[in-house]
Amino acid sequence: MKKLLLAICLSTGVAFGQVEPAGGTSVFDKELPQDSEREFQFIAYWYSQAVSSNYYPTNDFLKGQVIGRLFGQNTTQTSAENTSLYVEQRLLPFFIYQPKLFNGRAVLRASFEIDFTWGDVAYGTGGNFGGAVSADQVNIQTQNVELEFIPFKNWTINLGLQRMFDNPYNPYRTLFDYQTQTGYRLMYWGTDASGITARYQGDYNRWKFGAWKFYENQVQENDDVSMYEVMYERDITQNWRWGGSVNYVRDRANGEGGPSILGQGLNSTLSEYNGTFRFPLGGNPYRADIFWLGSFWSRNVNYTSDRFMTTGFVKYNLGSVDTLVANENYAQRASIGGLAVNLHGGYRYGITKGDVLTVDFLYTAGDGNGINDNHYSGVMTGNNWGSPVSVWISHGAYILFPHGNVVNRFVAAVNDVSNLGYGLTGGTVNLYHDIIPNKLNAKIGAASAISNVAPPNGGFLMGVEANGRLSWAPKVYMNLELHAAYMWLGDFYDSGRVNGGNAERPVNPWTVFLGYKWLMF
Amino acid sequence: MKRGIKYFLAIGVTALMAACATPYAEIEGLGSMENDLQYPFEVKRQALSFGGEVAYVDEGSGDQTIILIHGLGSYLPAWKKNIPALAENYRVIALDLPGYGKSSKGAWEGSLEFFSESVIELADSLGIDQFVLGGHSMGGQITIVTALEHPERVTKLILAAPAGFETFHDGEKEWFRSVATRSLTRLAKPKTIQENVEINFYSMPDDAEFMIRDRIAMRSAADFEGYAYIISKSIVAMVDRPVFDYLNQIHQPTLVFFGEGDQLIPNRYLTGGETQKIAESGSAQIPNCTLHMVPKAGHFVHFEQSEFYNEKVKEFMGL
Numbered sequence: 151m152k153k154l155l156l157a158i159c160l161s162t163g164v165a166f167g168q169v170e171p172a173g174g175t176s177v178f179d180k181e182l183p184q185d186s187e188r189e190f191q192f193i194a195y196w197y198s199q200a201v202s203s204n205y206y207p208t209n210d211f212l213k214g215q216v217i218g219r220l221f222g223q224n225t226t227q228t229s230a231e232n233t234s235l236y237v238e239q240r241l242l243p244f245f246i247y248q249p250k251l252f253n254g255r256a257v258l259r260a261s262f263e264i265d266f267t268w269g270d271v272a273y274g275t276g277g278n279f280g281g282a283v284s285a286d287q288v289n290i291q292t293q294n295v296e297l298e299f300i301p302f303k304n305w306t307i308n309l310g311l312q313r314m315f316d317n318p319y320n321p322y323r324t325l326f327d328y329q330t331q332t333g334y335r336l337m338y339w340g341t342d343a344s345g346i347t348a349r350y351q352g353d354y355n356r357w358k359f360g361a362w363k364f365y366e367n368q369v370q371e372n373d374d375v376s377m378y379e380v381m382y383e384r385d386i387t388q389n390w391r392w393g394g395s396v397n398y399v400r401d402r403a404n405g406e407g408g409p410s411i412l413g414q415g416l417n418s419t420l421s422e423y424n425g426t427f428r429f430p431l432g433g434n435p436y437r438a439d440i441f442w443l444g445s446f447w448s449r450n451v452n453y454t455s456d457r458f459m460t461t462g463f464v465k466y467n468l469g470s471v472d473t474l475v476a477n478e479n480y481a482q483r484a485s486i487g488g489l490a491v492n493l494h495g496g497y498r499y500g501i502t503k504g505d506v507l508t509v510d511f512l513y514t515a516g517d518g519n520g521i522n523d524n525h526y527s528g529v530m531t532g533n534n535w536g537s538p539v540s541v542w543i544s545h546g547a548y549i550l551f552p553h554g555n556v557v558n559r560f561v562a563a564v565n566d567v568s569n570l571g572y573g574l575t576g577g578t579v580n581l582y583h584d585i586i587p588n589k590l591n592a593k594i595g596a597a598s599a600i601s602n603v604a605p606p607n608g609g610f611l612m613g614v615e616a617n618g619r620l621s622w623a624p625k626v627y628m629n630l631e632l633h634a635a636y637m638w639l640g641d642f643y644d645s646g647r648v649n650g651g652n653a654e655r656p657v658n659p660w661t662v663f664l665g666y667k668w669l670m671f
Numbered sequence: 672m673k674r675g676i677k678y679f680l681a682i683g684v685t686a687l688m689a690a691c692a693t694p695y696a697e698i699e700g701l702g703s704m705e706n707d708l709q710y711p712f713e714v715k716r717q718a719l720s721f722g723g724e725v726a727y728v729d730e731g732s733g734d735q736t737i738i739l740i741h742g743l744g745s746y747l748p749a750w751k752k753n754i755p756a757l758a759e760n761y762r763v764i765a766l767d768l769p770g771y772g773k774s775s776k777g778a779w780e781g782s783l784e785f786f787s788e789s790v791i792e793l794a795d796s797l798g799i800d801q802f803v804l805g806g807h808s809m810g811g812q813i814t815i816v817t818a819l820e821h822p823e824r825v826t827k828l829i830l831a832a833p834a835g836f837e838t839f840h841d842g843e844k845e846w847f848r849s850v851a852t853r854s855l856t857r858l859a860k861p862k863t864i865q866e867n868v869e870i871n872f873y874s875m876p877d878d879a880e881f882m883i884r885d886r887i888a889m890r891s892a893a894d895f896e897g898y899a900y901i902i903s904k905s906i907v908a909m910v911d912r913p914v915f916d917y918l919n920q921i922h923q924p925t926l927v928f929f930g931e932g933d934q935l936i937p938n939r940y941l942t943g944g945e946t947q948k949i950a951e952s953g954s955a956q957i958p959n960c961t962l963h964m965v966p967k968a969g970h971f972v973h974f975e976q977s978e979f980y981n982e983k984v985k986e987f988m989g990l
Contacts, residue, residue: 182777354695
């Protein structure tokens with residue numbers, strides 16, 4: 151059982167420390183010497199990749215970071231003639247400090263992103279240049295700066311710029327891979343944000359309470375976007391976990407604030423970038439109150455109890471968008487009600503977690519007429535307010551749905567599961583095989599989706615993707631990976647509304663990239 | 672009407688699920704590991720020179736004695752499917768190492784040599800001059816240490832998924848030392864405990880469930896802190912007492928078992944690769960060694976394929 155300890159450490163994150171009253175032997179001559187957690191830790195994640203593909207932004211302005219929907223407002227297009235080829239690099243340093251005087255009951259965590267493309271610009275749709283020849287400066291983003299307090303056994307309170315994930319677990323004490331498979335799989339909320347969260351992580355049930363400030367805008371005005379959430383999960387059998395959640399976004403910002411010039415909110419250009427539904431509210435000030443009610447489950451996520459795992463959720467967003475009519479009076483412009491269902495399953499046919507067959511199914515309701523009927527029946531996610539906020543990256547696809555190996559470019563045909571408000575029905579199938587156990591893994595996969603609403607002059611089929619990956623782990627948490635994917639675009643992309651304004655269906659996208667990852671600790 | 676039925680169903684399903692609870696939630700915590708752990712054998716105790724007592728079982732009789740040593744974080748009931756079968760022909764002694772199971776907890780040294788001397792002392796106290804020594808995982812490494820330090824006492828070795836065949840470089844060893852804290856054991860939640868036990872098996876058998884339940888129940892025990900303490904010491908002990916380079920000095924007949932589905936050796940994070948390679952590289956160092964790669968078995972090879980294990984041990988013993 152020697153190897154278990156490492157697994158325990160990694161899965162519980164206790165290397166970050168959490169005090170608990172020691173029980174124990176109080177007989178004097180058997181008194182145990184006490185130890186304390188490490189006061190300072192440094193962890194870093196390195197990722198670099200050489201990428202080649204036939205899609206890229208066609209706007210000269212968009213260097214550095216490119217995020218959003220393929221063929222969307224970010225001007226990404228496919229090409230039969232041109233091939234992009236670049237190397238990009240990311241370092242995420244994590245600094246963790248636990249003052250000994252607080253005996254493990256307070257932790258400061260700070261992490262940063264240092265992203266750049268070799269010889270290219272670094273980050274953002276403007277500014278923040280660096281990394282080119284003779285330029286030592288590169289962009290450094292503050293990813294997280296947060297304090298964690300542990301007031302009582304099983305309770306943690308996190309304060310500051312922190313992980314905002316849509317699962318009930320403590321993001322700093324749970325493996326990231328586990329979090330991408332559970333709760334809402336980061337499909338709704340999967341980014342960093344400022345706020346305060348309180349979590350109870352009991353033996354058999356878990357609570358999470360969160361209050362977040364998306365945009366402050368004018369501090370003297372009631373023009374903010376805030377989110378509040380409650381999540382609960384319990385173990386209902388030995389292997390099954392089941393939970394529920396309520397989220398509420400109060401949007402009073404009228405689309406002001408947000409990532410650079412794109413704005414944010416229901417009527418912003420950001421919607422066009424991210425591939426969410428852009429509410430046609432014109433320049434009218436609006437107020438939105440949106441709720442998400444959901445239930446999620448998981449079973450045997452780590453494939454240890456037996457060979458079958460499953461996770462999934464049902465989630466419904468509802469609410470109202472009101473616009474200014476006169477004299478500071480607001481009237482309902484549209485009601486909102488959209489359903490999403492995800493079913494995810496896996497079968498471990500071999501010895502390790504690297505020998506699995508997985509399937510993923512997603513349904514999101516769509517709306518064919520927008521808010522012409524004063525009702526939006528599609529799905530809404532965090533992508534309405536940030537870029538990207540919802541990151542569904544555990545499906546195994548690369549182009550149809552976004553892949554998680556990201557530095558500066560995060561582009562996919564379906565960048566947001568609302569699919570421009572059209573909704574979708576789709577999924578993925580992936581077969582993984584450990585050629586050498588826990589060392590060399592091969593994967594082949596396929597993904598496909600139909601839009602639940604056909605765009606003007608287009609059809610329902612979004613496309614079919616085939617992909618593959620070879621991954622070699624020469625050392626602990628160090629991987630060299632070769633990825634490739636090709637997507638056959640469907641008749642959905644016959645529509646100029648969704649294909650970037652082309653007269654005919656664009657060229658099929660493909661990508662190949664060689665990635666090198668190292669989680670240093 | 673339809674909407675009403677939907678809501679009714681949703682509320683009904685929700686209420687039903689809310690009423691469900693994992694059976695682990697009903698586990699009663701132990702007051703004391705030493706007193707309250709229930710073993711399927713009559714447990715005896717023996718005071719030793721380290722200042723505490725070791726708990727052990729002494730079953731069967733015969734002209735040969737087998738002493739069995741459990742692995743890291745485990746205890747003597749892990750041999751429950753081997754002891755009765757082997758006791759039909761031999762005297763079988765299985766012990767809880769100091770700090771583990773029903774043995775005394777305390778600030779024990781926790782080195783492999785310390786554990787080895789405890790085994791020798793127990794044998795002395797029972798008047799056993801020579802014995803066959805068997806161990807699982809960390810217990811296998813203790814078996815090797817004992818055979819190297821007391822070759823006159825150990826007549827044969829039986830190693831089940833032994834630690835020590837896999838080697839680590841200095842940096843990895845230092846990393847093990849740094850993460851081997853008590854909180855690793857102390858803070859593990861039931862789900863983590865469950866998964867950590869399950870991953871020991873190719874396919875978790877129902878009759879191994881007691882390991883999970885006992886481990887969950889232990890957390891409330893007054894002496895649990897001592898258990899957490901000795902586990903942290905044991906990890907460092909394995910790192911500090913590598914044995915691979917000394918395997919060629921083991922001249923006793925040695926029987927080695929590895930499960931083909933062992934997910935813990937080699938270490939899946941640090942090393943990766945095939946269990947068979949580790950098994951063969953270690954076994955090849957021992958001059959008189961027989962290796963069995965056991966299909967459909969994980970790290971707890973002696974438990975999961977107990978019939979095969981028991982049969983091969985009996986053959987090895989000369990039955």
